[in-house]
Amino acid sequence: MTAAPEAAPGAGPPAAAPSLLSINNIEVIYDEVILVLRGLSLEVPKGQIVALLGSNGxxxxxxxxxxxxxxxxxxxxVTSGSISFAGEDITKMDAPERVxxxxxxxxxxxxxxxxxxxxxNLLAGGYTKAKEAGETxxxxxxxxxxxADMRARTAGFLSGGEQQMLAIGRALMSQPTLLMLDEPSLGLAPLLVEEIFATIAKLNADTGLTVLVIEQNARTALSVAHHGYIMEQGRIMLEDxxxxxxxxxxxxxxxxxxxGDAGKRSYRDVKHYRRRKRWL
Structure with a gap:
């Protein structure tokens, strides 16, 4: 990729990349009563990998x-707030249109x-771009x-890592500008996790594909991401x-x-200290 030009003396820092996805202060409720997201906001800049981290739930x-x-x-x-993609409000748009x-x-x-x-399996993911399926x-x-080596094999007989590659490949068949990945490391051996994330980084570097990945494997996600958010109880608690x-x-x-000295303190005590000191 071509290196970005250096800023002229006195020109100030380079402009931030424009946001491809903007989630603005949304609340999400399930079954008209269960509040899950509580005023959540985040930005996914165009051409970057953004990691969204947090525990189960x-x-x-x-x-x-x-x-x-x-x-x-x-x-x-979504009961309040808005979601925009490439400058267009998609809050009420159905899933196929977003694809x-x-x-x-x-x-x-x-x-x-x-x-x-x-x-x-791959061709099924490219139904919105059927004319270009062969090239994709x-x-x-x-x-x-x-x-490519196992294109004729039945997907149900693939290993977990091979199925994860297939699932990502199928998502790529729609030629997305934003690829969202939900726990791609789940249930995979460490070497396979490294391979999957190396491919994600290569996709971003070689094609400029924007990626939003959610993970519990924070170390691996942060190793390839440009920016990160940490969630707790439906809110963003930290970003950097x-x-x-x-x-x-x-x-x-x-x-x-x-x-830290977590071994000398209970998790509950440390968590309370962490919130008081940094995030509240």
């Missing part, structure tokens, strides 16, 4: 479902079609050579550049498992 998957338009299928709805505009979600748990071949298939096979988050002592202690 923090609301990470709900955030992606809100952005992708899948909430109605689970009796959920056509360039959003693609790779859901947690892979969800491949087990009785179809690898090739047919070649693109996917370039980034996932293993899929990825390198700064990785160096933050609280993040190290609670999400990376290093630093």
């Amino acid at each position: 923090a609301g990470k998957s709900t955030t992606l479902k809100a952005a992708s338009g899948l909430l109605p299928s689970e009796q959920g709805e 056509k505009r360039g959003l693609s979600l790779c859901m947690e748990g892979r969800h491949v079609f087990p009785h179809l071949t690898v090739s047919d 298939l070649d693109f996917v096979y370039e980034f996932f050579p293993k899929l 550049e990825a390198d700064a988050l990785a160096d933050n002592p609280d993040v190290k202690e609670f999400y990376l498992g290093v630093g």
